[in-house]
Amino acid sequence: MEEFAFVRHNRDQPSGSSHAVAWRDLREWIALVEAAGELKRITATVDPIEELSAITFLVGRTAETPALLFDSLADDRFGMRVLSNMLGASKARYALAVGLDPALSTADMIAQTRKIMSRRIAPVHIDKRDAPVNEVLLRGEDIDVTRFPTPKFWPGDGGRYIGTGDITFTRDPASGRINVGVYRQMTQGPARIAMYCSPGKHGRLDREAWWGRGEPCEVVAAYGIDPVLFMVGAQTFAASESELDVAGGLMGRPVELTAAEYVSLPIPANAEIVIEGLLHQGDNAEEGPLGEFTGYYGNVRSPQPVIEVKAVHCRRNPIMTAALMARYPSCEIGAYYAIMRSARILDDLERIGVPGVIAAYAHPAAASGWGMAIVSLRQQYPGHAAQVLALTAQCPAAAYYTKWIIAVDEDVDPTDFDQVMWALSTRCNPSEDLDLLRNTWSTGLDPSQYPPEARPYGSKVLINACKPHRHIKEFPQATLLRREIYERVKARWTDYGFSGEAPRLNVFHEDK
Numbered sequence: 001m002e003e004f005a006f007v008r009h010n011r012d013q014p015s016g017s018s019h020a021v022a023w024r025d026l027r028e029w030i031a032l033v034e035a036a037g038e039l040k041r042i043t044a045t046v047d048p049i050e051e052l053s054a055i056t057f058l059v060g061r062t063a064e065t066p067a068l069l070f071d072s073l074a075d076d077r078f079g080m081r082v083l084s085n086m087l088g089a090s091k092a093r094y095a096l097a098v099g100l101d102p103a104l105s106t107a108d109m110i111a112q113t114r115k116i117m118s119r120r121i122a123p124v125h126i127d128k129r130d131a132p133v134n135e136v137l138l139r140g141e142d143i144d145v146t147r148f149p150t151p152k153f154w155p156g157d158g159g160r161y162i163g164t165g166d167i168t169f170t171r172d173p174a175s176g177r178i179n180v181g182v183y184r185q186m187t188q189g190p191a192r193i194a195m196y197c198s199p200g201k202h203g204r205l206d207r208e209a210w211w212g213r214g215e216p217c218e219v220v221a222a223y224g225i226d227p228v229l230f231m232v233g234a235q236t237f238a239a240s241e242s243e244l245d246v247a248g249g250l251m252g253r254p255v256e257l258t259a260a261e262y263v264s265l266p267i268p269a270n271a272e273i274v275i276e277g278l279l280h281q282g283d284n285a286e287e288g289p290l291g292e293f294t295g296y297y298g299n300v301r302s303p304q305p306v307i308e309v310k311a312v313h314c315r316r317n318p319i320m321t322a323a324l325m326a327r328y329p330s331c332e333i334g335a336y337y338a339i340m341r342s343a344r345i346l347d348d349l350e351r352i353g354v355p356g357v358i359a360a361y362a363h364p365a366a367a368s369g370w371g372m373a374i375v376s377l378r379q380q381y382p383g384h385a386a387q388v389l390a391l392t393a394q395c396p397a398a399a400y401y402t403k404w405i406i407a408v409d410e411d412v413d414p415t416d417f418d419q420v421m422w423a424l425s426t427r428c429n430p431s432e433d434l435d436l437l438r439n440t441w442s443t444g445l446d447p448s449q450y451p452p453e454a455r456p457y458g459s460k461v462l463i464n465a466c467k468p469h470r471h472i473k474e475f476p477q478a479t480l481l482r483r484e485i486y487e488r489v490k491a492r493w494t495d496y497g498f499s500g501e502a503p504r505l506n507v508f509h510e511d512k
C-alpha cells in the first residue's frame with residue numbers, strides 16, 4: 001500500500017533495547033492494529049463539523065470499538081485523513097502501542113506497564129532530510145491551517161479544534177528540559193492557534209518562565225502523532241523530567257527528533273503534521289468551550305494565548321489524530337489512561353512502603369479514570385485498610401479529582417466491577433466504613449459543585465469494603481469451589497458439551 005511505503009535510509013535497525021515495539025510511526029502502528037482487526041476505514045465523505053464526532057461517539061457506544069480512519073473529509077483540499085478513537089476504550093490497541101500481549105488481563109497489563117513505564121531512553125536526532133515529517137514544508141504566506149479539515153466535535157464547542165489528539169513541546173529556559181503535554185488548541189486564523197493550558201501544567205510554567213525573561217515562548221505542536229507520544233503527553237511526570245525519555249522507555253527505543261526550521265526546539269521526525277510557532281505575552285484570543293472528558297462542556301469561553309505559526313511540516317496525505325472527549329466508552333481517554341493511572345497509584349503506594357497492597361484500578365467509566373480508585377490488599381493488622389485508603393486518596397497519582405476511594409480484600413479483583421459491587425454490598429457497613437476528606441485537590445471541570453468558584457476544592461469518600469478486621473476470623477466464608485473439583489471440571493469442560501475453556505478462578509475453598 002502506497003501509504004506504508006515510505007522508507008528512510010536508517011530506519012531498518014531498531015536502536016536501543018530488544019523490547020522495542022513493532023512499529024516506527026503512526027502509519028506502521030495503524031497497519032498493526034488493522035491486521036489485528038482493530039481498525040475501521042471510512043471511505044464515504046464525512047463532514048468534519050459534528051458528523052465525524054457523531055460517528056466516533058456512536059461507534060464508541062458498543063463494546064468492541066475499532067479505531068476509525070476517515071479517508072475522505074468534506075471540502076478537504078489537502079488530501080488529509082483523520083484518525084479518531086485511536087486508543088479509546090481498547091486495551092488491545094494500548095497493548096499494541098507499547099509492545100505488550102493484547103491478550104493479557106487488565107490487571108496483568110497494569111503490572112507490565114509498571115515495568116516499562118519505569119524505563120528511560122533519551123531521544124535521538126536524525127537528519128532533516130531523513131525525517132518523514134519534512135515531506136511537505138510550508139512557510140510564510142503559504143501557511144493556512146484553516147484549510148485543514150479540522151473537526152468541530154460538539155454543538156456547543158467554541159470552534160474547530162486542530163489540537164485534541166496532539167502533543168506540544170515547550171522548553172524550560174533554566175534547565176533546557178523539553179516538556180511534552182497534550183493541550184487543546186483551537187484554530188483562529190491562517191497562522192493563529194489558541195492554546196488552553198490550565199494552571200500548574202508544565203507547558204504553562206515554561207511559557208510563564210520565558211515571558212518572565214521578556215522573551216516569547218517557542219512551541220512545537222504535532223496534530224498527527226503516534227499513540228505513545230500522545231499517551232505520555234497526557235500523563236503527569238515530574239516537572240524536571242522530559243516525557244520524551246518516558247516515551248523512549250515505553251517503546252524500548254529512542255524517540256526520533258529532527259531540527260526545526262524556525263525555532264530552536266526539535267520536532268518529532270515521524271509525526272504526520274507539525275507546526276512551529278511562538279507564544280507572545282499579551283497576544284490572546286477567545287477560546288472554548290470544548291466538550292470535555294467529563295461528558296460536559298467545561299470552561300467558559302475565555303481569552304487564551306495564541307501560537308503565531310511560523311512553519312508547518314507534514315507528510316503527504318497526512319493523518320490528523322483527533323481525540324473525542326465524551327462519556328466513557330466513547331472517550332479517547334479510556335483504557336490506556338486507566339491502566340497508566342492505576343500503574344502509577346501502585347508505584348506511589350510501593351514507594352511509601354505500605355505492605356500488603358495487591359492491585360489497583362481507576363475505572364475509565366468514572367470520568368475517564370479520574371473519579372474513582374479501587375485498591376485491593378491483604379489485611380495484616382488493625383487499621384491496615386484505613387491506612388491504605390488514606391494513602392491512596394492523597395498519593396500524587398490519585399489525589400487529583402478522585403472522589404471515591406474503595407478498599408477491597410485480596411480475593412476481589414479491582415478491575416472487575418461485578419466483584420467490587422459484591423464487596424461493597426456484603427463487606428461494607430456504611431455507618432461504620434465511610435470517611436470523608438474535605439477541601440481536597442480538584443478541578444473546575446467537575447460540575448457537581450456550586451457556585452462554580454468552589455470547584456477547584458473537592459471532597460473524597462473513603463470506603464472500606466474489606467471484611468471488618470475486628471471480626472475477620474468469624475466473618476462468614478464466601479461460597480467458593482474446592483480446587484480439586486474446579487480442576488476436574490476444567491479438564492472435562494468440553495466433555496460436558498461446552499466450547500472453549502472454563503472461566504478462570506484464582507480463589508478456592510479452604511477448610512476451616
Ligand SMILES: Cc1cc2nc3c(=O)[nH]c(=O)nc-3n(C[C@H](O)[C@H](O)[C@H](O)COP(=O)(O)O)c2cc1C
Binds near residue numbers: 196197201202234
Ligand atoms: C485529549 C486530551 C486533551 C487535554 N486537554 C488539555 C487542555 O486543554 N489543557 C490542559 O491543561 N490539559 C489538558 N489535558 C491534560 C494534560 O495533557 C495532562 O494534564 C498532562 O499531564 C499535561 O502535561 P504536563 O504534566 O507536562 O503539563 C488533556 C489531555 C488529553 C488526553
Ligand SMILES: [Mn+2]
Binds near residue numbers: 179180202237241
Ligand atoms: Mn510534564
